[in-house]
Amino acid sequence: MTKKVQFKIDHMDPLGQGVSKISDKIVFIPSTLPGEEGEAEILKESKGVAFAKLIHLTKKSPDRIEPQCPHFETCNGCHYLHTDYNHELNFKKNSLQKDFQKFEECCEVETLKAPSRMAYRNRVQLHYNKKIGLIGFHGYKSNRIIDAKNCQIFDPSMKEVFDDTIQNFQSLLKGEPLKGHIEIYLNGNEVKRTFNKPYSEGGFSQVNKEMNQRALDLISNQLEDSSTEGLILDLFGGSGNLTRGQKNSTLVVDIYPKDKTEGHQSFLNLDLFNENSLDEIIETVDRRAVTHLVIDPPRSGFKQLEEYVEAFRPQKIVYMSCKPSTMSRDVIPLQENYKMQKLVLLDFFPSTFHYEGLIVLERKTN
Numbered sequence: 001m002t003k004k005v006q007f008k009i010d011h012m013d014p015l016g017q018g019v020s021k022i023s024d025k026i027v028f029i030p031s032t033l034p035g036e037e038g039e040a041e042i043l044k045e046s047k048g049v050a051f052a053k054l055i056h057l058t059k060k061s062p063d064r065i066e067p068q069c070p071h072f073e074t075c076n077g078c079h080y081l082h083t084d085y086n087h088e089l090n091f092k093k094n095s096l097q098k099d100f101q102k103f104e105e106c107c108e109v110e111t112l113k114a115p116s117r118m119a120y121r122n123r124v125q126l127h128y129n130k131k132i133g134l135i136g137f138h139g140y141k142s143n144r145i146i147d148a149k150n151c152q153i154f155d156p157s158m159k160e161v162f163d164d165t166i167q168n169f170q171s172l173l174k175g176e177p178l179k180g181h182i183e184i185y186l187n188g189n190e191v192k193r194t195f196n197k198p199y200s201e202g203g204f205s206q207v208n209k210e211m212n213q214r215a216l217d218l219i220s221n222q223l224e225d226s227s228t229e230g231l232i233l234d235l236f237g238g239s240g241n242l243t244r245g246q247k248n249s250t251l252v253v254d255i256y257p258k259d260k261t262e263g264h265q266s267f268l269n270l271d272l273f274n275e276n277s278l279d280e281i282i283e284t285v286d287r288r289a290v291t292h293l294v295i296d297p298p299r300s301g302f303k304q305l306e307e308y309v310e311a312f313r314p315q316k317i318v319y320m321s322c323k324p325s326t327m328s329r330d331v332i333p334l335q336e337n338y339k340m341q342k343l344v345l346l347d348f349f350p351s352t353f354h355y356e357g358l359i360v361l362e363r364k365t366n
């Protein structure tokens with residue numbers, strides 16, 4: 001039996017969901033906005049919290065707009081298409097500022113907005129089920145496959161292959177398992193397709209080219225003052241993307257690339273979550289030579305950061321993260337010795353609740 005509730009939205013959570021307090025429960029309702037009222041259906045419930053689906057609104061926010069994608073109500077890919085881009089950015093900005101409220105002398109968030117709210121992704125993953133003949137994205141709080149044929153989030157040069165994949169997936173997937181995924185991505189100007197391979201097989205790459213360039217410009221400005229002898233340590237550096245434009249010697253450490261050297265960048269293949277990794281880096285570089293630390297870990301963040309900072313004592317730390325709450329957890333213990341210089345929201349993933357947070361810390365003089 002379905003359970004329906006009347007709600008009034010108080011505020012937005014970091015996942016782009018409206019939050020309502022109903023009796024003693026906090027209820028999360030996607031596709032709603034602060035001040036809105038209406039009826040929702042509870043989908044999942046546990047002690048103190050519930051997740052619900054909007055049924056209808058009795059009071060609409062003046063900030064509500066008509067979503068520009070026909071799949072918005074069912075697909076869980078985008079979260080903010082029911083309001084305009086400035087409101088979306090404000091919700092994200094508030095969320096980032098809140099993550100850093102425990103940082104004394106915290107900077108005001110600077111926002112670098114995306115040039116385009118749609119048509120930016122250079123990599124998408126479609127899920128399929130051959131038995132029931134469905135292909136699309138996942139729905140809210142479920143692995144149900146939702147039709148996505150009119151999705152506009154990806155680079156238009158991928159459209160032909162995207163449409164072909166949707167129309168012909170059954171024949172394309174001969175010999176593949178009954179359920180799985182297809183990835184479509186841009187490799188230079190070429191559109192490629194893989195079947196049931198790990199996400200971003202062959203190495204991580206940023207999905208929003210324009211925003212990646214903005215991040216590189218920003219990081220370049222921050223590293224400009226690195227003395228000519230200073231060494232940059234680029235942790236979770238992948239293919240060296242974030243430090244490619246630098247002149248200084250740079251050690252890029254990542255689990256993926258093979259050990260090699262390319263221009264100013266040397267690559268070290270290490271599992272940074274392994275307890276011996278710091279010792280291995282210290283064996284590779286003179287720890288006193290490191291002046292700048294660039295770090296861009298996966299969503300889990302890097303709890304060992306404090307240990308690394310103690311070992312290298314860099315003048316500057318540039319930390320970029322797609323999960324600012326773990327970034328804030330990692331940098332808050334550094335405030336005794338580091339002052340915040342910048343806190344930036346880089347909107348790599350417009351229309352969704354995701355974004356990259358970037359923080360610049362400078363060593364205090366003592």
Ligand SMILES: C[S@@+](CC[C@H](N)C(=O)[O-])C[C@H]1O[C@@H](n2cnc3c(N)ncnc32)[C@H](O)[C@@H]1O
Nearest residue numbers: 204236237238241254255256271272273296298
């Ligand atoms: C958010 S990506 C950043 C990559 C790079 N900075 C860039 O801009 O392209 C995170 C990186 O962490 C790497 N990674 C994941 N787990 C790791 C581990 N245990 N040790 C080292 N690197 C890891 C991934 O290979 C990936 O390149």
